[in-house]
Amino acid sequence: MLKLYHDPISPNSRRVWITLLEKELEFELVEVKLDGEQFQPEYLALNPFHHIPVLVDDGFKIVESLAILDYLEAKYPKPAMLPTDAKDLAIARMAQLVTVNELLPAISPLFPMMLGLGEGNPEKIEQAKQKASTVLKFFENLLDERPYFGSQNLTLAEVVAGTVVPWLPRGSVSLSDYPKLSAWCDRLMVRPAWQTTEATPEMIEAFKSRMAARMAQTPIS
Structure with a gap:
């Protein structure tokens, strides 16, 4: 059986979790608490880079x-979650890679607000919002009259961008200026896979407690 090592707060983990659900695969979830478990020898044997997620399929370990996602799409192609048309495939890939390479790094100063941990440096927060706005404008233009990026059906673009963009309002980044993107978020949020994997208040509080304990153990230099 497929086994996913993950943290429920992590968008990187969640995109795999959603894909497993959307493809209706059988799998086991193993939570890795990011307060040190990722540095334990047992986990480092799965991923020497101590990141999440890791998927194990019959002894085969996949990181990143x-x-x-590519492995799951290739091995379990039904339902198809990537377009075959060259232009549409490029649209889906752009949404994926812009999320990973541009949006996520840019909004790191907003993470404390998103998780209810307070605000950080005002200048960095403003810079993060401006960078997020650039990505949101790009996504708004990338969406056409179809419900999903480059497709009438859900794609891997949704499971990547759709685990980040809907969280932006928690960081005071409004989606009101992006009607197509806002409607796209609404379509995703009613899907059972999104609802099943949405972080509960209890999960967020547990994460905050672990982070607070970890910070308390970190010596101040």
């Missing part, structure tokens, strides 16, 4: 979430 985008590689995991």
